[in-house]
Each structure stands twice: as C-alpha cells, then as structure tokens.
Amino acid sequence: MNKSEVYPDTIGVTKDGDLTLGGITLSELAKKYETPLYIIDEKTFRRKVQNYTSCIKENYNNYLILYAAKAFAAAAIFRIADNTALGLDIVSGGELYLAEKCNFPKNKIYFHGNNKSKEEIDYVIKNDAAKIICDNFHELDLIQKSASDHKKKVDILIRLTPGIECHTHDYIKTGHLDSKFGFDIEYLDEILKIIKQHEDKISLKGFHSHIGSQIFELKPYSDSIDILLDQYKYAKEKYGFILDEINIGGGLGISYISSDDPVDIEDLAKAVTSKLKDKCNKLNLKLPKLICEPGRSIIGTSGITIYTAGSIKQVPNGRKYVSVDGGMADNPRPITYQAKYTALVANKMNQPEKETVTIAGRYCETGDILIQDISLPRISPGDIIAMFGTGAYNYSMSSNYNTIPRPACIIVNEGVAEVIIERENYKDITSKHLIPKRLS
Numbered sequence: 001m002n003k004s005e006v007y008p009d010t011i012g013v014t015k016d017g018d019l020t021l022g023g024i025t026l027s028e029l030a031k032k033y034e035t036p037l038y039i040i041d042e043k044t045f046r047r048k049v050q051n052y053t054s055c056i057k058e059n060y061n062n063y064l065i066l067y068a069a070k071a072f073a074a075a076a077i078f079r080i081a082d083n084t085a086l087g088l089d090i091v092s093g094g095e096l097y098l099a100e101k102c103n104f105p106k107n108k109i110y111f112h113g114n115n116k117s118k119e120e121i122d123y124v125i126k127n128d129a130a131k132i133i134c135d136n137f138h139e140l141d142l143i144q145k146s147a148s149d150h151k152k153k154v155d156i157l158i159r160l161t162p163g164i165e166c167h168t169h170d171y172i173k174t175g176h177l178d179s180k181f182g183f184d185i186e187y188l189d190e191i192l193k194i195i196k197q198h199e200d201k202i203s204l205k206g207f208h209s210h211i212g213s214q215i216f217e218l219k220p221y222s223d224s225i226d227i228l229l230d231q232y233k234y235a236k237e238k239y240g241f242i243l244d245e246i247n248i249g250g251g252l253g254i255s256y257i258s259s260d261d262p263v264d265i266e267d268l269a270k271a272v273t274s275k276l277k278d279k280c281n282k283l284n285l286k287l288p289k290l291i292c293e294p295g296r297s298i299i300g301t302s303g304i305t306i307y308t309a310g311s312i313k314q315v316p317n318g319r320k321y322v323s324v325d326g327g328m329a330d331n332p333r334p335i336t337y338q339a340k341y342t343a344l345v346a347n348k349m350n351q352p353e354k355e356t357v358t359i360a361g362r363y364c365e366t367g368d369i370l371i372q373d374i375s376l377p378r379i380s381p382g383d384i385i386a387m388f389g390t391g392a393y394n395y396s397m398s399s400n401y402n403t404i405p406r407p408a409c410i411i412v413n414e415g416v417a418e419v420i421i422e423r424e425n426y427k428d429i430t431s432k433h434l435i436p437k438r439l440s
C-alpha cells in the first residue's frame, strides 16, 4: 500500500489482506476490544514529538513545546508527553485535574480559556498549579484579586489577537479580529497599565497568539511573530516590561485525505525561529523563550478509529449507504465542519474490486455521514472499516448522543495493545440520572 502521511507510521498489511497497526491486525483488535474502537499508534505519536523537538532545538535553544490537551486528553498521553519533555496546554479545571492525577510538572502547564471560572483561577493561584494565559479584562481583574487574596505573585501571559485570520489554505490580515478569544491589540495600553498597577501581584511573562487551526501556510506564523514582537518593543519602551516568553499557539495542519498538503514541522521551525532572531535583533530585544502548543499535528494521524459495518442500503439509482456502529458522537467533525476523512476496509486489503459507497453513522441525524462517496472494496455486514486521522478532536469532542456509551481507546506498540480509556457502559452513562420522588 502507498504509505501516505494520512496513515500512522506502523500501518501494514498481512499476506492475507488484513490491515495491521503496531504489529497487530485490526480484525484481532476489533474482536478483542469490540468496535467502535479508537486506536493510538505510539510510534507515530513519539515520532511527531521527536520531530517537533529536534527541528526546534536545531534552530533555537530556549524553547518549550506544549501538547494541546484539548486535542485528546488522556492520562496515558499526558504521561508520554511528560516523559518526552513536553509541557501541557490546558483549558479547564478538568484537564488540570487529569494532569495532576498524572503528576504532570506544574511549572510546565499553561492554562487557557476565554471564560475561566473564579474557582478555576483561585485553585490555580492558590496551588501554583499552572501559568495563566490571560484572555480578557474580566479575567485580569479576577487574577489580580485572587493573587491578593492568596498573597501570591502570579506569572501570566496575555493572549493577543494580532489581526490574522486563517482558513486552512489562505489567510487575511484584518485590523480587528472578530473573535471571542484574546485582547485586541488596541487595548494594549490599558492592559499594561493595569498590570503595572498590580506589579506586586502579577508578573507579565509575555504575549500569546493562536491564529487558527489546520493551517497550511507558514507566513501567518511569521507575520504573527512580527506583530507580537512590535508589542514587546512597545511594552519595554513605554512601560519598562522585559518579557521572557513568546507563545505562538498551535494550529499546524495535517493530512486527512491524500490531497491535503501540510507544511513540514521542519519548515515551520525554521520560519518561526529565523523570524524571531531577525526581529529581536532589529528591535534590540532579548530573545524570548519560544513556546508553541500543537495538538492536531502531534496526535491527529497517530489515531485511527475502527468500526464494524452493519446495514447496507442501496437507494434505487442513487447512493449506496454502509452504516457503521459509530458516527457523529465519536467523531463530530464531519457533521460539525464537513471535515473530510479517508477509510480502508481492514479485512479486505487484497480485494481489487471496488465500488463507491457512503459511510453513514448510526446516530439519528440525516447529517451523520462519516465519509461521502468513497471507493472501497465491496463491503458486507461484519467487515471492519478503519478511518484515519481520528486522533485529534474525536474522543475529546465525543458525546453520549442517543444514550450510546463512548468507545474504548487503546494504544498499540510492537505487537502489544493496552487500554488507555475503558469503554463506557449503560450504567456509566445513566448513573447521574435521578427521578424526583413525586414522579415515582
């Protein structure tokens, strides 16, 4: 088979035409763990981390790569992230709780979000649990008050919207970005005055920007650094802030289908670090620590989902629908953003005969279509369908729609498969339901 970037590194095919991952046939995994099943290929994950690390290290020696937990928050993945020297980008008390359960080093956790609660902020500040990426004036006020209450000095970064809008293949620079996230740069004076006023409680470490997701270009990253560093210069000259860190967000795109052509991590690292060095040199600024926070480009193609085919419907003179045992609740991306995926029939890899089918989910929504019009070997009920590129924003965005339990997630490596998130059962997903006495 043609091993494109869409597939995990260890994908293979046995002589009998069975697809394998991590040295195990997917049919075997389906039998043992049932379907739908999320599978993470540990080798791909580690290679992606290694790739980010070595490409940045080659060009810049003061850096920290954060794994964006929102892409897939799992304890085992947090453990590998820590073991491979990554930090963590989190967005909720829940992600923080999981990180703490895994003994993730506090000083490498950065807390994001456009509406962090007072409780979350208080907890973080009281326990020195993370650095805070401050998103808005309301939060700046909460941080200042909480720092005062807990007699702490809090490290923060300020999230700015540099006026760069990305949509996968193209981007525009706008004066003011219409986004719920971050401060508009126009408010910089106001922000810096507040921080200056509370300098005993707040330590400004730097600025952050995240310009979008599934980005296929380099220029928006270097433009964003350009704009951010102008603010470093301004903050230094007008207010005397010497800022140590710059966080360029995540967002690098991946191949979901073979026509996707993402940027190499190596090229991203070169573009970003050379822009940083040139611009700091030009503005006479000290080189800040470079922080980035990729999610999808680390975990995305490390993950696949396997399903079992069930009912098959031929519309007279129309489409052939193959329904599988999962769908929009385990992968909401197709129905939410019309995301495109590719698939293979895992137990029919040496069958040359093909037909065009549409892979439909089992959920009660007409729009629950996982892949429209894909050419695959003739499918029968019981065949195993493997969908690729499902490592990011699948489990983490999954739901119990139709009161269906979430699938299990396993990790495979060198012929060994291990469960990292157990399959839910009916009891799990109904255990919080209560019937008021008067209704019994």
Ligand SMILES: Cc1ncc(COP(=O)(O)O)c(C=O)c1O
Pocket: 068, 070, 071, 089, 112, 210, 212, 213, 214, 249, 250, 251, 252, 293, 294, 295, 296, 297, 392
């Ligand atoms: C602030 C921030 N950082 C990092 C990420 C990770 O992005 P990606 O998974 O596209 O790399 C996101 C995703 O939405 C984000 O909002």
